[in-house]
Amino acid sequence: MILQTFLIGLVALIGYSEYFLTGASMIFRPIALAPLVGIVMGDIPGAIKVGAAMELAYLGVVEVGISTPQDMVSASVLGTTFALTTGKGISAALTFGLPLSMLILIIQNVMYIFVAPLYVTKMDEYAKNGEDHKLSMIAFWGGTAVNFLPSVIFIMLAFYFGSGFSKQLINMVPQFVQDGLVVASGLLPAFGFALLIQQMLRKDIVPYMILGFVLTAYLKIPIIGIALLGLVIVMILYYNETKLKKQLELFGGGIEDDDEHF
Template sequence: MHIAAYQIILITIYAFIAINDSLISNTLTQPAIAGMIAGMIMGDLKTGLMVGGTLQLMRLGIAAFGGASVPDYFTGAVLGTAFAVISGKGAEYGIGLAVPVSLLMLQLDVVARFCNVYLLHAIDKAIDQMKLNRIPRLVLSGSLLWGLSRAIPILLMLLVGDAAVTTITENMPEWLMNGLRTAGGVMPVVGVGILLHYLPTKQYIPYLLLGFFLAAYLQVPMLGISIIGVVAAMIVFKRDSEKISQVQNVTTTGTFEGGFSGDE
């Protein structure tokens, strides 16, 4: 299958809009959403959901804290879906191609952030010099550069085709690819560890052990564990709500004696 010109244009426009949306809602850049939209444009929604959903699992627990950058699974989902449909090799091929692309695109995220830092200093200088008319243009320039940081690479890769991307990844040194694979495998673990550190994990250790037991020993699929997690969350929510109601009832019905007009 050959990609049509209108498909290239639509995917490029979507990439530009989505990466700017990540500064506000971070919805359109979710790999599952990106794979779905790319699949709709390419005419294969199923493949898009499979590629995007798999990358979404890799992205869980990963966040760009401070100035840190993370693998660009958004671009990986878009290009992986597009190339999976073009090649006709299925979602497995798209996922295999999307992972190294996500790791390589990490560097362009750093470049885009660097450009915006330069513009930020220009805005500070304009404020010091009271040249307020320059500020809107500089802000819009930052948004333009941020959008082009994903739109241009995606446009170029769609134009040259999947063969060029495969050639680049296959000709990279083995030690570098092993390092990228190791980093890609460690990052989700680190991200989940950070989330568990900030969540009230100690209160829900039995549920964590239950989920581990179901996954490791009974081989329950992820969907089944998710359903059990929803049921557990509903039980905990109902229990906590009943406790709050009991406390409120005691507070409203209790009587206080002594003092002046019962104020003690």
């Protein structure tokens, strides 16, 4: 159990590496972290199914500007853990993972407000004295320890003490809220897709969206077939655009030659 708890903490740390090591790799998403949890729990197929369902539910959860959604790492790790241990799937993942992720978000904000300024002050001192090595070390390790280690420790404790510890926290959430989370699991995927489409919706893209819907809903073409068809369309558009650019360059060059001739 102790080894498993340590490995769960390592999975959480891998998820948080999105913010201090790997960059925008999307490794903190449920679709990436759930299989790692499945390896630790010994149920990879079940974890992949839960991760895919959670990814759909959290598809619209993105950090835009100053908006701060729930902590995705804890929601992914703990949600998958409790979904596998309770056998209730996505319902347990949302019921347990979502409130706990909000609690961890509060912990992170407390660290940002009260603890982070302490090492930031030390960073200013190192910068003033030109001690760049110390500045880099405290910026990386200090920021990592202050911002993410408390979250990793909390995730490990929640896993170690199991559903009993988590249920005590969940009991603080009204029952109607928990029921609403279960119902929302069926609505969140559509909401997430709507948010994404709103960002990318353009007049020249709408026909392809309608085409994809028709192929899926009426012609019953599998997703792989539609993806291959989309690849063909992209290749045709790319080659036609490249050919058009070459023709325009030749035509433009001819105009320049005529101007020089006159």
